[in-house]
Amino acid sequence: MSSPAKKVDLRRARGEDTRVLILDAARDALAEDGYARTTTRAIADRADVQLSLVHYHFRGKQHLLAEVLKRENERLLERQRALFAGPETLAEKWRTACAYLSEDLRSGYVRILWELWAVGLADEELAGHWRDAIAGWRNLLTGVAEEWKAELDFDLPISPRALATLVGNAFLGAEAEILAGVTEQEAPHVAALESIGELIDWAERRSRDDDR
Amino acid sequence: MSSPAKKVDLRRARGEDTRVLILDAARDALAEDGYARTTTRAIADRADVQLSLVHYHFRGKQHLLAEVLKRENERLLERQRALFAGPETLAEKWRTACAYLSEDLRSGYVRILWELWAVGLADEELAGHWRDAIAGWRNLLTGVAEEWKAELDFDLPISPRALATLVGNAFLGAEAEILAGVTEQEAPHVAALESIGELIDWAERRSRDDDR
DNA sequence: TTATTAATCGGTCAACCGACCAATCTTCTC
DNA sequence: GAGAAGATTGGTCGGTTGACCGATTAATAA
Structure with missing residues (x-):
């Protein structure tokens, strides 16, 4: 052997x-x-x-960058999947997800994602890879939203798909502003995202109250 | 004369x-x-x-682009200010704002905004101009959110500033995805933003109900 | 050993970009 | 109408980039 x-x-x-x-x-x-x-x-x-x-x-610069995007994205997407598969409440998971954002900003992943988004403006093929990368996150978020809606005892006034899109876009927008140098002092990016966790708490409390 | x-x-x-x-x-x-x-x-x-x-x-390419950004942004910001100063309900105004998004996508303004955001990744001075441009929109949104909160009869579970940041970021994220070529079919960007209008309706109905 | 394939090396190439400048033309001022 | 100031012209220059290529070395296969 x-x-x-x-x-x-x-x-x-x-x-x-x-x-x-x-x-x-x-x-x-x-x-x-x-x-x-x-x-x-x-x-x-x-x-x-x-x-x-x-x-x-x-084969050249383009293909190299495409592979960089794919590799880094899959790594972090896997971490996120593991998070949402865990036993914690959604609000707790959400807080961890917000913490991940700060981590990914420090590590440089967020910058990589957006630098390549920018390249995609003039390079349709790379733009396609970027869409693929983001689709992974959107699918994950949509799944989470659907599960959560099924668990709640009252109807959300918004579809899980729209909710996932909205929340995902809020994340993307925050990343873009932070990368542009807008400070947390000027606009409470992370704080605003974290407040979504409180909205989740609020909804779950309401759901529990309905049970009684 | x-x-x-x-x-x-x-x-x-x-x-x-x-x-x-x-x-x-x-x-x-x-x-x-x-x-x-x-x-x-x-x-x-x-x-x-x-x-x-x-x-x-x-003085060169950089200063030229900075002026392009400033001019176009002020033009559209003025239109938006006029909108929110109007007599309609917030929900109605919101729907108009969503329609403006489609218009600005067609006209190319959104692309200009984001092409210059991308330039700002490597050009701190232009990034500063971009932040100035966005600050105009954020201030506008924050003002609207504050007024709205004051009119409501119950407490929102989120501060007007955080709400404005969140909503603004959702807009930015949607723009970035659309520019990257993510279709409305893959992710309901505009639909999700419009659903915010329904949330406004919902909150205002609740406020009126409290009055009775 | 010989032949074949993979990996590496050093250097070249055409294309393009933003900046710059000296000369020239147009309009205003006195 | 002379001279100054503003606007415009045509052309050049240094620098950078991604792509490419022939030659060389190392490892495997026959």
């Missing part, structure tokens, strides 16, 4: 390593310097790799 | 005309082609003007 008939092509393994190296470098470059300063050369420098390797492993 | 002693320097008047010509061209270029394709040359071509005039009248 210690030496199974594993056929690892050392060349391919090495290649895969550089691939990851380049992906990480591209992610860091986007998060720290933004797209404008993220040239294929800057990425190659960061990865300490020859420029042509970027074109060898990925 | 028909011929007052007005000293119009024809040179300056001519200059002012070309200024407007360039501003209009820059606006149209941004709205139709996006920032990536909006070069100073493209603007000069559109305005049918020599390239160097762009640098003569404006």
Whole structure:
């Protein structure tokens, strides 16, 4: 068992390593310097790799960035799925989700998401990847909203789909403003999102009261 | 009165005309082609003007775009102020505001706003102008929310400031998604925003009921 | 050993952009 | 009408970018 008939092509393994190296470098470059300063050369420098390797492993800048978006998004989407699958109340989960926002702002993921949104303005293919990424979040939110509505004993004056869209858009808008440099002092972005948690509490209390 | 002693320097008047010509061209270029394709040359071509005039009248690309943003934003902000100063109920005004969104999407203003937001990611000065533009909308919304809360007979479970931020962000998020090509079919952006109008109705009915 | 494939290297290329400038034309002032 | 001020012209320049390519090295397969 210690030496199974594993056929690892050392060349391919090495290649895969550089691939990851380049992906990480591209992610860091986007998060720290933004797209404008993220040239294929800057990425190659960061990865300490020859420029042509970027074109060898990925077909070019466009495809590289698309993979960066996909990888980072799936990672965080998985975390979010795990959160909402947990046993806590929705209000508690919501508060955690708000905490994640601050975390993702610090880590640079939010900036990556929006830098690539901006690229999508002039690059329909990348815009498509961005839509795919966001669709993941929207589907998750919609599922949560539907479950929640089913649990409540009274009718919400808004459909779960519209509610999920509204809440998701509020998140996106807050991210955009924060990235533009609008401070929490000028506009209470996070505080406003957290207050949604209180609205959830309020609705659930009302639902419990109806039970009595 | 028909011929007052007005000293119009024809040179300056001519200059002012070309200024407007360039501003209009820059606006149209941004709205139709996006920032990536909006070069100073493209603007000069559109305005049918020599390239160097762009640098003569404006100090450069950056300052030109800043003025485009300011001009267009003030125009639409004025329209919105007039709307909310009107005699209709808030719910009615809200529906008009939602209709304005579709109009501004068609006219290209929304795209201009967001193309310049994207530029602001790498240009702190322009980001500042963007924040100024948005602050106008936020102040307007906050004022509306405060008035509305004062008229209601029961306490909203959220502060007017947070409410205005939330609603404003929902608008921004919807705009960003629409610009990225997310269709109304995939996510009911406008429908979700319009449903806020129904929430307003609901709250006002509740307020009237309390009066009895 | 030989032949084949994968990965890497160093360098080149055409295209484009914003900024800049010297010369020229137009209008106003005195 | 001379000279000044404002507006416009045509052209250039340095710098950057993404893409591309032929040659080279390393690893596998025959």
